[in-house]
Every structure is written in C-alpha cells, then in structure tokens.
Amino acid sequence: MTDVTQSVTTQPAGTNWAGNLAYSADAVASPRTVAEVQELVRAAASAPSRVRALGTRHCFNDLADTDGLLVSLAGLDPVADGHLQLQTGEDGVTTVRASAGTRYGDLAAALLPLGLAVHNLASLPHISVAGAIATATHGSGDTNRGLGGAVVGLELVTGTGELLELRRGQDGPVPFDAAVVHLGALGIITHVTLAVEPAFDVRQDVFQDLPWESLAQHLDEITGAAYSVSVFTRWNEGGPDQVWLKSRMDALGEGPLGEGGALAYQDDFFGARRATTALHPLPGISAVSCTDQLGVGGPSHVRLPHFKMEFTPSNGAELQSEYLVPREHAVAAIEALRGLRERIVPLLQITEIRTMASDGLWLSPAGQYDAVGLHFTWLPLQAEVEALLPVIEEALAPFDARPHWGKLFTTDAARLAELYPRLGDFAQLAETLDPAGVFRNDYLDRVLRST
Numbered sequence: 001m002t003d004v005t006q007s008v009t010t011q012p013a014g015t016n017w018a019g020n021l022a023y024s025a026d027a028v029a030s031p032r033t034v035a036e037v038q039e040l041v042r043a044a045a046s047a048p049s050r051v052r053a054l055g056t057r058h059c060f061n062d063l064a065d066t067d068g069l070l071v072s073l074a075g076l077d078p079v080a081d082g083h084l085q086l087q088t089g090e091d092g093v094t095t096v097r098a099s100a101g102t103r104y105g106d107l108a109a110a111l112l113p114l115g116l117a118v119h120n121l122a123s124l125p126h127i128s129v130a131g132a133i134a135t136a137t138h139g140s141g142d143t144n145r146g147l148g149g150a151v152v153g154l155e156l157v158t159g160t161g162e163l164l165e166l167r168r169g170q171d172g173p174v175p176f177d178a179a180v181v182h183l184g185a186l187g188i189i190t191h192v193t194l195a196v197e198p199a200f201d202v203r204q205d206v207f208q209d210l211p212w213e214s215l216a217q218h219l220d221e222i223t224g225a226a227y228s229v230s231v232f233t234r235w236n237e238g239g240p241d242q243v244w245l246k247s248r249m250d251a252l253g254e255g256p257l258g259e260g261g262a263l264a265y266q267d268d269f270f271g272a273r274r275a276t277t278a279l280h281p282l283p284g285i286s287a288v289s290c291t292d293q294l295g296v297g298g299p300s301h302v303r304l305p306h307f308k309m310e311f312t313p314s315n316g317a318e319l320q321s322e323y324l325v326p327r328e329h330a331v332a333a334i335e336a337l338r339g340l341r342e343r344i345v346p347l348l349q350i351t352e353i354r355t356m357a358s359d360g361l362w363l364s365p366a367g368q369y370d371a372v373g374l375h376f377t378w379l380p381l382q383a384e385v386e387a388l389l390p391v392i393e394e395a396l397a398p399f400d401a402r403p404h405w406g407k408l409f410t411t412d413a414a415r416l417a418e419l420y421p422r423l424g425d426f427a428q429l430a431e432t433l434d435p436a437g438v439f440r441n442d443y444l445d446r447v448l449r450s451t
C-alpha cells in the first residue's frame, strides 16, 4: 500500500475565515481522488489519529478543527473541469452531482448556461456545499428550505474508510434525513447530489426604516412579500434599518402580496420607504460588494446572496451568532431581544432576520417547523460576545431557540438534547459510522456529550 500521507499535497492549516480560530491540525491535505480520501481516513484510523474535512473555513467556532489532519476536497473534481453530472428522474426533477468542496457560487455559475439554478443561496456564495449543509446553512424565504433541503444524494467515506452512497427515499441503516446536517461527524463527504430547478431571474428592492409596530403586526405579509426577504436591524428605537426583498421575476404580477410584492409597494412598504441608492446592510459602507439592487433583474445566483462572488473576502473583521425560533414565537422573540438592546448594541454590527421552511432534517434548526432566524454579526470581540451569549440564550429559551451549528453559541449538550429529539440517535449513528472516533473533536465531544 502506498503511503498516501506522503504523496498527497499538504499545506499549513492556518485559520478560519474570521481569523478567530487557528486550527490545531498538523496540516491540510488535498487529495485529488476518492481513493486518496479513503486512504487518508484508513491511515488515521490505524495510526490511531484523527482526520476531519475542511470546507471553505467559514465556521466561527471549532467545529472544523482537529488535532490530526484536515482534508480539503477543493481539488477533487472541481466544477471548472466539467465534472457536473446531471440527471432527470422519472419525477421530472433534475439533479446535479458535484464534488463536496465545490463552492455554491461556482456551482450556480456552472448551472446557469445549462438553464438550471439552485433553489436558494446563503448571504455569501463562497461557502462549500458539504460545509454548508454540515451546519444547516440557509438563505431566506418562507417557502425556501435551507440549502440541505435540496440534497438528494451523498457519497461519503466513513471512519473505517468505507465508501457509502446514500439516496433520499432509499433509507438503509443510515436514515437520509440524519445525514444531511452532518456536523462532519459521519464521514468525509466526497460528492453531493442536489435537486436543481429551471434557471430563474430575481430583482432586489430595498426599503428603509421599517417601524417595529409594522414588523410585529405584519410579520407574515412582510416575510411573504418576496421569494427571499431579509430584515436588517441595529435595534434602534424606531425600527429595523432595511428590508431586502428578492423577488422572482417569473412571479411578478401576482401581487399585491406574495412573490410579486416588491412591485406592488411603490414607495411605502409597511411604513418603510423605497431606497433610491444601493445600500450595504451596514450604514455608511459602500454597496460595491453587494449584489445589485434598485429593482434590476438578474440571474438568481447573483441576487439571492447579499454579497458578490467576485469580492472574495479572505477574512472578515466580524463574528456571528444566530438562533432559530419556531415561526409562531418570532414576534415575542424579537421583543425579548429588543429588551436586551442596551447589552447587544455595543457589540453589534448588524442583526438580520430571515425565514426558512421546515426541512425535516434531524439536526436542522428548522427540521420540525417553519422557522425565523435571528442573526447577529458582531464586532470581533470574542470574550465580550461569549459573555453576552448566555444572556441572549436565556432570553430566547422560552421560544425554543436553536443555535446555528456553525456560529458562536454557548448552549450546552443537555439543552441541545432537549431541543433536538434525534440528537441521541445522531450520536449513535456517528459512533456506528466512526467506531474509532477519527472524526471526533472537542466540539463534537461537547455537543454530543450527554447523549
């Protein structure tokens, strides 16, 4: 057997995107074939040592960390080499199989010439497919499930080096809905198959200064006014600063509410006024990095994220947290956070409120119900932020707030087990697929501890 740890290219592990974590790994290996991934995992299992996949480094916590070897899938079947495999099933649904390390923005750009699109995107398009679904990454939209909601197939290398193919609707010993939001605990995912849609255009309209009363009284109309809606707030007394409406062009004209809504509201959107210049979510910052606004239509993948693919931030002076609450608790949860504004504002850059449809995935914060996400982009003051998070978590506890797995949170294992009825089953599944614990790390030891 060749010593794959010698033949695969490696580089220093470095830090995560935010720069708040230096990975403890020895190095990042970049295998070019699935067989090399299997060899790396087998080598770790027999050492014994640890190994873990690394995506595009966008987690704000130590979820991706390991004290062994990190493995990047970026060099495995890159999209640019024409490795997209399309298939249309008997149900008429078209699927695409892509390498796990593919960035969503690259995938979407490659799909467009084929007349296809992914259903939704996160706020930025630079995030890898397997890393995004690992943590239940989502965009916004009342009818849009998180990005994992489109996954119909997974190919992964388990902790014993075995190659496993999972397919939605064909459950074997590994339930498919358990494996999509995977926390990197079940294996190294090598390929992901996603359901895609006919390409569609989106226009983006921004409104400013929404009164709090409007949000409380008309939340459903506001978040239902376009395909994807984001409300940005700095928790000012008057109300949220901006509302971004991303409307499907093929649904325009169905207004006054529903997806055609952006056109129905000329200058007054529930008391907010239409912006006449392009805006960054943070006041005073140039909108040059933001996706085009002012109602100009364009392909969905250059409107649904907030930020453009060509502005590749190597790191960011920010931290993030997010809590998802069942939709019926959203107004009360927002009120509870307003009560904490004196504590939140000194550490905050911006809060974003988004919606997502229930996706049925075991570890998705929107797994069992339609949810509203309450997101915080913090100043890079980790100690202060971590001191405030328990206060926020306590205020949101009556609303069953589930933290975003990839962002900063302090919710402990016992509480997570209450919030996720299948967390114990997931922990058992991880042990079955990874008996030697090669994918385990401090994060998994913490969150799967009491199960």
Ligand SMILES: Cc1cc2nc3c(=O)[nH]c(=O)nc-3n(C[C@H](O)[C@H](O)[C@H](O)COP(=O)(O)OP(=O)(O)OC[C@H]3O[C@@H](n4cnc5c(N)ncnc54)[C@H](O)[C@@H]3O)c2cc1C
Residues within 6 Å of the ligand: 017, 018, 052, 053, 054, 055, 056, 057, 058, 059, 060, 063, 064, 065, 073, 100, 101, 121, 122, 123, 124, 127, 128, 129, 130, 131, 132, 133, 134, 135, 136, 137, 138, 139, 183, 184, 185, 187, 188, 189, 190, 316, 404, 406, 407
């Ligand atoms: C600026 C910024 C904006 C963001 N916007 C959003 C947003 O709009 N919505 C949202 O929900 N989240 C958002 N996030 C959070 C982000 O989407 C998640 O943290 C996501 O998990 C990051 O993906 P990644 O590829 O960078 O993963 P990494 O941080 O590299 O890894 C995340 C996890 O995935 C695992 N993993 C990665 N690849 C594989 C693989 N091939 N096989 C097995 N496991 C793997 C890693 O081991 C780790 O456990 C944002 C983050 C940043 C920095």
